[in-house]
Amino acid sequence: MAMMTGGEYLASLNDGRRIFADGEEVKDLATHPQFATALDLVAGGYERHHRPGDDARGPYFMIPRSREELKDLLDLLLGWDMVTVTTSQGLLALLTAAARIRPKSEEYARRIEDYFAYCRDNDLRCVQAITDAKGDRMRPPGGQDDPDSYTRIVERRPDGIVVRGAKLHISSAAVSHELVVMPTKKMKPGEEDWAVACAIPVNTPGVKIVNTNYAPRERVADFPVSSRHNMPEGFVILDDVFVPNERVFLAGETEHSATFAHSLGLWERLGGTAHLAEYGDTLVGLAQLVAEANGTERVPHIREKIAEMIIYATLVRAGLEAAIANAEASPEGWYFPSELFTNAAKHYGAAEFSLMVRHLHDIGGGSIVTAPSIADVEHDEVGPFIKKYMAGKDTGDGEYRTRLFHAIRDFTADAYGGWQLVTMIQSGGGLFAQRLVARKHYPMDDAKALALKLAGISKD
Ligand SMILES: Cc1cc2nc3c(=O)[nH]c(=O)nc-3n(C[C@H](O)[C@H](O)[C@H](O)COP(=O)(O)OP(=O)(O)OC[C@H]3O[C@@H](n4cnc5c(N)ncnc54)[C@H](O)[C@@H]3O)c2cc1C
Numbered sequence: 001m002a003m004m005t006g007g008e009y010l011a012s013l014n015d016g017r018r019i020f021a022d023g024e025e026v027k028d029l030a031t032h033p034q035f036a037t038a039l040d041l042v043a044g045g046y047e048r049h050h051r052p053g054d055d056a057r058g059p060y061f062m063i064p065r066s067r068e069e070l071k072d073l074l075d076l077l078l079g080w081d082m083v084t085v086t087t088s089q090g091l092l093a094l095l096t097a098a099a100r101i102r103p104k105s106e107e108y109a110r111r112i113e114d115y116f117a118y119c120r121d122n123d124l125r126c127v128q129a130i131t132d133a134k135g136d137r138m139r140p141p142g143g144q145d146d147p148d149s150y151t152r153i154v155e156r157r158p159d160g161i162v163v164r165g166a167k168l169h170i171s172s173a174a175v176s177h178e179l180v181v182m183p184t185k186k187m188k189p190g191e192e193d194w195a196v197a198c199a200i201p202v203n204t205p206g207v208k209i210v211n212t213n214y215a216p217r218e219r220v221a222d223f224p225v226s227s228r229h230n231m232p233e234g235f236v237i238l239d240d241v242f243v244p245n246e247r248v249f250l251a252g253e254t255e256h257s258a259t260f261a262h263s264l265g266l267w268e269r270l271g272g273t274a275h276l277a278e279y280g281d282t283l284v285g286l287a288q289l290v291a292e293a294n295g296t297e298r299v300p301h302i303r304e305k306i307a308e309m310i311i312y313a314t315l316v317r318a319g320l321e322a323a324i325a326n327a328e329a330s331p332e333g334w335y336f337p338s339e340l341f342t343n344a345a346k347h348y349g350a351a352e353f354s355l356m357v358r359h360l361h362d363i364g365g366g367s368i369v370t371a372p373s374i375a376d377v378e379h380d381e382v383g384p385f386i387k388k389y390m391a392g393k394d395t396g397d398g399e400y401r402t403r404l405f406h407a408i409r410d411f412t413a414d415a416y417g418g419w420q421l422v423t424m425i426q427s428g429g430g431l432f433a434q435r436l437v438a439r440k441h442y443p444m445d446d447a448k449a450l451a452l453k454l455a456g457i458s459k460d
Contacts, residue, residue, distance in 0.1 A: 006043035129167035173234030186258035226416035276349035280313030295393035319345020
């Protein structure tokens with residue numbers, strides 16, 4: 001048991017997994033163009049973190065035991081690839097769930113802790129498979145035309161369970177080792193078969209992953225962001241998959257079905273807020289750079305928009321810091337971020353993100369979507385004209401400004417930009433889920449007491 005190198009990680013994916021993309025089964029993940037960037041990123045992460053020796057363990061398996069360690073973890077997370085992030089978040093979510101379930105089931109809590117140690121000791125990468133197909137959203141799992149619309153237990157055996165269903169939008173599933181499966185929502189009495197949480201290796205018989213990835217595979221100079229940062233999204237089919245007892249963390253106890261989703265939501269939204277804080281600052285940087293390149297940085301309405309973007313970025317960061325400053329300790333001594341501040345900050349950051357993008361588009365101008373390609377900038381005949389006419393204020397020839405527009409388009413207005421707008425709203429369970437949790441943890445009695453005091457009345 002030791003940490004893996006990048007090469008060992010790539011070799012570990014050749015494990016009989018069933019991966020599909022572009023209408024075909026992918027026989028060799030390592031050479032398929034859809035996965036090239038993802039594999040580079042993940043293998044690069046393995047290589048950077050690798051330390052020799054049987055005792056070496058990755059920093060992404062850190063369990064924060066103080067607010068300072070929680071902050072350290074978040075700072076580290078911003079430098080990790082998506083699979084390493086989901087590994088840390090998913091396993092911390094499982095440990096959070098273990099702490100909450102322990103009073104009712106010592107056995108499930110022990111299995112989760114053993115599983116955490118197994119992933120850490122073998123340097124595995126995990127993804128969280130929670131979102132079900134869901135069929136008719138207004139009907140419960142048992143009321144669907146197809147009972148498999150929510151992942152369920154179809155057979156209970158002495159040595160384990162058999163699960164059937166599908167988990168949708170699972171980021172990076174094809175390039176990870178383990179699927180951490182959890183119920184997508186609270187199940188009620190009578191819905192025991194759908195109250196299932198477990199861990200499934202990606203290469204288990206019955207697992208099939210259909211992938212999408214809309215990142216460009218050509219003209220990468222015109223896509224400076226998405227060509228370097230993209231991961232496949234997996235449509236994960238669980239076609240009667242056997243899970244041994246040791247990997248089963250919930251099998252019918254409906255009262256704990258929401259514990260997993262809530263625990264995951266907390267860690268996923270904290271990570272999401274950390275990224276939003278960085279994106280907020282990045283949007284400010286892009287807006288200021290393009291305003292300077294256009295010569296408009298002193299125009300009053302542009303200054304106001306950039307000031308609004310600065311306030312947005314700062315408030316998202318403030319929410320993130322408040323989530324850490326108000327972190328709470330579990331009985332085991334692990335630190336969890338504040339539910340209230342995490343959910344409120346994530347909601348604010350996600351809901352207002354598109355407005356900040358609108359400001360950037362307003363400030364930048366039409367060249368965001370019409371700037372000639374870098375290949376044309378380099379063309380012998382038209383290149384000099386493009387450089388001449390794309391020049392702005394103090395930008396030298398126009399190539400700098402052209403590249404700036406490509407970065408803005410790719411980050412906010414193109415395939416990746418569109419992906420990002422939807423992802424901001426839907427990731428972490430969607431805005432509605434964040435409102436629900438924020439409301440649940442808000443000190444409403446304190447607020448009512450303040451209101452009563454203001455009104456000079458008492459309810460007694
Ligand atoms: C890029 C990306 C990556 C993702 N990665 C992961 C991942 O790694 N793992 C994972 O498990 N999930 C992942 N998700 C899934 C994400 O959590 C879901 O998209 C989100 O929870 C919404 O679910 P849905 O897409 O099925 O939409 P829906 O549930 O259909 O929601 C659409 C809208 O309908 C509303 N709605 C739905 N049902 C009801 C109802 N009964 N009553 C009232 N309103 C309702 C919702 O609030 C929302 O406004 C990812 C999503 C994206 C976009």
